[in-house]
Amino acid sequence: GSWGYRRAGFKMDSPEAAFSLFYVVLSFCFVFTPTEFRSAGVTVQDLLSDQLGSEDLGFVHYHIRRTAATVTVHSLLPLGYYAGMCVASSGEKQFYFLVSEGWLIYLVTAVLIPAAASLVALYWSLNKWGNHPISRSLAHYALPQSGWRAVASSVNTEFRRIDKFASGVPGARVIVTDTWVMKVTTYNVHIAQQQDIHLTLTESRQHELCPDLNTPVQFLTIRVCSINPNVKPFDIRLNSTEYGELREKLHTTVRNAHNVVIHQTLSDMFLDTFKIQVELNQRYNLPGNQELEPCIGCMQTAANIKLIKICQEPNEGDCQQCYCRPMWCLTCMGKWFASRQDQQHPETWLSNRVPCPTCRSKFCILDISIVC
Secondary structure: OHHHHHHHOOOOOOHHHHHHHHHHHHHHHHHHOOHHHHHHOOOHHHHOHHHHOOOOOOHHHHHHHHHHHHHHHHHOHHHHHHHHHHHHOOOHHHHHHHHOHHHHHHHHHHHHHHHHHHHHHHHHHHHHHOOOHHHHHHHOOOOOOOOHHHHHHHHHHHHOOOOOEEEOOOOEEEEEOOOEEEEEEOOOEEEEEHHHEEEEEEEEEEEOOOOOOOOOEEEEEEEEEEOOOOOOOEEEEEEHHHHHHHHHHOOOOEEOOOOOOOOOOHHHHHHHHHHHHHHHOOOEOOOOOOOOOEOOOOOOOEOOEEEOOOOOOOOOOOOOOOOOOOOEOHHHHHHHHHHOOOOOOHHHOOOOOEEOOOOOOEEOHHHEEEEO
């Protein structure tokens, strides 16, 4: 770097220095892809979208191709720098790039890196991509009579479902389905089966300002350890406001070994209080000839809420009798209740009345009964 500049007589305001600074910044942004680059489509997955196919149609095969392409494309960056410096230089300086021992060593290295990366990608593609790290990690979960492709088919199917948990930017995404916990990185996809894992909340980091929300934000780090010795542990990182949604999708508890204080959103805190209050209310006995249907809000759990006016006498107050059958679960009713409130005055939420999401009859929190 600086030795080569002095030998060639480069100045800090020379075209070579300007190009070097530009290329370093460009390469850094291309590899780590800030929001502006993703929005502009300057990423490997956007530039090669036609060759990579659709993530929704084939999650596993898409990321197998994406990681192989990313390794290969990123390996070309050093060679691109040499080519750019030859163009940016002129006269004696350009000749210096062609004959200088230091730059010739750099050129050979810059050629060997993509050559090695191409050989690695070629090795991965053998046996119909069976040598790829993602394929090998899936093979650990395959039954004796099947292979990694059967597991990949299961992962693809679950990824297409709309009820999965997904968080983060493309280069560091966390995806949780009914069976799998996955972390998508630039060069790999870490996959673990829910029934085999232990989760530990290991770290919390506070950022004073979130550029999207203009509010302080807390990021949590969770260690994913599998009882399968072939699956290496990995960390997932997410915003604390998404922690509640993540827990709903997990089949195991997250151990808080370091007593990390998790900052919940106002809606999450209200939902916890809402559930405690409703648990104290009078229960509703379901008639013997009536069966509970899935909640029409989430379609995941059985409807277990019935609205009955019990806060006052039938003809008194602003609350009205609701004649709807049980159609909502407690969580969805709590989210509906919170969504109808004045967000600037949370102190009034518990005492306010909201319309039934189905028939619009007004009710208060005392009128919400759990079906038993």
